[in-house]
Amino acid sequence: MKRKLTMLAMAAAVSTAHAAVERIQVVERVPFAPGVTFGEYGAYEKIRGIAYYALDPKAAANASIVDLKKAPRDKQGRVLFSSEFVLLRPTAAQPTTLLYDVNNRGNIAILGQVNGRSPANNDPATAADAGDGFLMRHGFSLLFSAWTWDVAPTAPAAGTAPRPLVFAPPVAKGVKGKVQNEFTVNAPTDIVTYAGMRGLTYEPATPNDPHAQLTERARQGDQRKPIPRSAWRFVEPELKGGPGRVQLEGGFKPDTIYEITYVARDPYVTGAGLAGIRDLLSYFRDHPFEGAPAPRNVLMFGISQSGRLIGRMMHDGLNVDEGGKLVFSGAYLQVPGAGGSAGFNSRFAQPTRHPSMMEEHDYPADAFPFTSAPTRDSATGKTASTLDKARDKQGKLPKLFYANTSTEFWNRGASLIATTPDGERDVAPAENVRVYGFMGAQHYVGRSNKRAPFTACVSTTDHYLPMRALIVALDDWTVKGKQPPASAYPQLADGTLTTVADYRAIFPKGLGITPPEQNLREPRLNFGRRFDTQGIADTVPPKHGDDFETRVPTPDADGNDKGGVRLVELQAPLGTHTGWNLRAPDTGFAWATSRFDGSFVPFARTEAERVAAGDPRPSLEARYANRDAYVAAVRTAAGQQVAAGLLLPEDVERSLKENVGLYDRILARDPSDQGCDYLFAR
Structure with missing residues (x-):
């Protein structure tokens, strides 16, 4: 039955163009939590699809996307890319609130924290994956899509098929720049990855770059001590497509901050992932989809990194579509710390x-x-808000909720x-805006x-x-x-x-x-004069002010x-x-x-x-x-x-x-x- 529905859904792929969404391809449409009904909203279904985008680098709505103009373009001068999405919604054709959950490092987050159960293999399908059914009982349609690229692959467990929502963004081909990665170890080891937490990084433009630098220090404010280049070397990733590693003679030790710096090339246009979220929400906001009416309301929700992404979207105006309309009427930023007005x-x-x-x-x-x-920053004399x-x-x-726990303070x-x-x-x-502190x-x-x-x-x-x-x-x-x-x-x-x-x-x-x-x-x-206006770091590592x-x-x-x-x-x-x-x-x-x-x-x-x-x-x-x-x-x-x-x-x-x-x-x-x-x- 599932295979038949999937084939029918693929044949019914939507090809209507809207704003920056060229078309939507449905690749799977199956019951979600078969046999379960969620209160007055009844049964739910899962639709998995691919959204295809075309961004005009000359459009004012896209001006804030760093390096978009350096990405390859089609004959019409547009930058093309796509992202996978997953939609959970009631099977009855009724208007609901569409709640977009910003996935965290490729993983669906809201179901684990709000419904009490993270979906197996990142693929919500069964009654168990619905947890206590809270979001479904309250009638939310849930949307998830790929927006980030730096998610490290993991070895699949026997009999499973992990499906992280990972984005393949446009690439600014030929662009080079200095990259630094910082890492620590909890126990002595000879080999370690140098990417961020469960992430990927940009690898050296020159394999085993002889000019790369590795330093060590005890605290952030200490002077960096160079480690001789002859004492360490780059090592292949543990898994294909995974982050690179380094090996040090005598080994890496706890209580030490290590930093590796080198020249990388071909940066991803990471901001296209934010624009993809914007345009996907704009599309769903206005369009009936696969037999259901357009939603009555669109909200965003993000936990930690995902909440900070929402902050960055608003900081760059990427919460407003090419037609000048808000793509979500409200957002909940959960544990975003200082809010995330940088990065991404x-x-x-x-x-x-x-x-x-x-x-x-x-x-x-x-x-x-x-x-x-x-607010005015007395150090720079600037007055601004997020x-x-x-x-x-x-x-x-x-309308916005910001909620932090004591740990974020x-x-x-x-x-x-x-x-x-x-x-x-x-x-x-x-x-x-409302602000909450969970003490x-x-x-x-x-x-x-x-x-x-x-x-x-x-x-x-x-x-x-x-x-x-x-x-x-x-x-x-x-x-x-x-x-x-x-x-x-x-x-x-x-x-x-x-x-x-x-x-x-x-x-x-x-x-x-x-x-x-x-x-x-x-x-x-302070990353140099171009960073605040163009997102280009000329000083790596950056200089520190107060x-x-x-x-x-x-x-x-x-x-x-x-x-x-x-x-x-x-x-x-x-x-x-x-x-x-x-x-x-x-x-x-x-x-x-x-x-x-x-x-x-x-x-x-x-x-x-x-x-x-x-x-x-x-x-x-x-x-x-x-x-x-x-x-x-x-x-x-x-x-x-x-x-x-x-x-x-x-x-x-x-x-x-x-x-x-x-x-x-x-x-x-x-x-x-x-x-x-x-x-x-x-």
């Missing part, structure tokens, strides 16, 4: 890369402006989206039951529940005009945002964990962050949840934080245990008279979240189960056991 659209861009405490401080992932309302180019021809802007400069660049004053979000949460919901490679157990807060509520709220805001939850994030004015020095002074002693020396202070980079000042949430007497969204775990706490977790000394850089993880330290069970341990925090016994009292506290906290619009009534029982389950496991745990197995239900 420059010569030799590598979207996989981004800075954290110890690495990648020379990659342009974030740059001024950071705020949605105009939305200066994001208006349509009628002057409208999309420590590791990704999150405070900058609501402060001045010097960190001295709050900057209120623009009228079309005590980490970049993703914790799942590790081991301390390694960090010093503490990971945080257990579940910020995926307010994410679900906010997705529904964004749809209601953009379709019905219903006001969403008010912004809730740490601020300087009310003392819930502070310096790292103050945090360290306030944080309670005797918990067995010590706060970091510093959070990420976003670097101010860092942008970043702040962190203020801790309370328990060590839990103040301000922001008060998750149930912080209103009815079982311990201290932080946004940071220090690296284990044997992995190197013991002073630095984990890139993505927070910490959790439970309260003592009884007052006697608390006194014996020297723990300054009241025990569970002192806070909750018994289990029933704790259950009541969780219900009260969940009710407050529902009233605030940050928890859906359907998710109250899930929150209760998660939190009461942890309460039971803490009481059953031997406090002398320093393992982390008790954190999560088996």
Whole structure:
């Protein structure tokens, strides 16, 4: 049946041209989660296809795409390319909200975090792949497409066919430039890849380039020490099409930042991937497709790298199509850190890369402006906002949610989206923007039951529940005009945002964990005079100016962050949840934080245990008279979240189960056991 439907779908390929979308080819059309119906929206189907694009390098709408004019063109002077897409939608022909999920490193992300199940092989097909069906029960049509090229291949497991959504962008043939890659190791090794996290990079224009340079240093601000060229060599990729590697005599060691620099050639026109998203959404926004009407609404959603991509699209005006219309009415940027106003659209861009405490401080992932309302940078005298180019021809802007966890305040400069660049004053979000801080949460919901490679157990807060509520709220805001939850994030004015020095002074002693020396202070980079206007780096590595000042949430007497969204775990706490977790000394850089993880330290069970341990925090016994009292506290906290619009009534029982389950496991745990197995239900 599947093969028959696929053949019929291929025969029914759409060839209508619209704006920059030349045509849509359907290559597969099959039931999604066969036999399952999702509430009033019924059964769903999956359509897999290919979108074919043609961009005019002379069009004003494409002027911001770096190196587009250097890409090969057809006889009409257009740059041609294509990208694969996947669409999940109700089979009944009814208008729905089209929710575009920006894939993360080729992988579908929203289903794992919002529905609770990442699709097997990155190919949503079965009832299991639908998770709890949340997005389907709420009637969203889900669209995914390829937009980035720098995804490293992985060895397929037996019997599987991994299908990452990887983009083949146009190439600026013959262009050369210097490229630098930074890497570290967690254990001694002779051979290592030098690309970004699970990514690809540009390889040397000259094989085994004799003029390439390899350096080492202990911290980002230290002087680079050259390693003799005779002591190292380039090595073939481990997998065909994978990133290159280097081999060093005596081996690479932890606690060291290595950097390799060489001349590369033929950069990808990476910004074409952003234009492809723009034009695909423009097409679906206006066109009935395969028997279904055009959507009633179009939204975008992105997690981490994917959220930063949305920020870059708006920074470059690539959220407005060639006809001058917004391609999405609203967007949700989840854990984007400082917002992503750089990266993604420059010569030799590598979207996989981004800075954290110890690495990648020379990659342009974030740059001024950071705020949605105009802000002045006192260092340069410039005044700007992230939305200066994001208006349509009628002057409208999309409605936006920015949501960060505590970890992004420590590791990704999150405070900058609501402060001045010097960190001295709050900057209120623009009228079309809401900002949320999920306090005590980490970049993703914790799942590790081991301390390694960090010093503490990971945080257990579940910020995926307010994410679900906010997705529904964004749809209601953009379709019905219903006001969403008010912004809730740490601020300087009310003392819930502070310096790292103050945090360290306030944080309670005797918990067995010590706060970091510093959070990420976003670097101010100078790549030369052409970078800001043309996206071309002439200075590699870049010169550094004074860092942008970043702040962190203020801790309370328990060590839990103040301000922001008060998750149930912080209103009815079982311990201290932080946004940071220090690296284990044997992995190197013991002073630095984990890139993505927070910490959790439970309260003592009884007052006697608390006194014996020297723990300054009241025990569970002192806070909750018994289990029933704790259950009541969780219900009260969940009710407050529902009233605030940050928890859906359907998710109250899930929150209760998660939190009461942890309460039971803490009481059953031997406090002398320093393992982390008790954190999560088996």
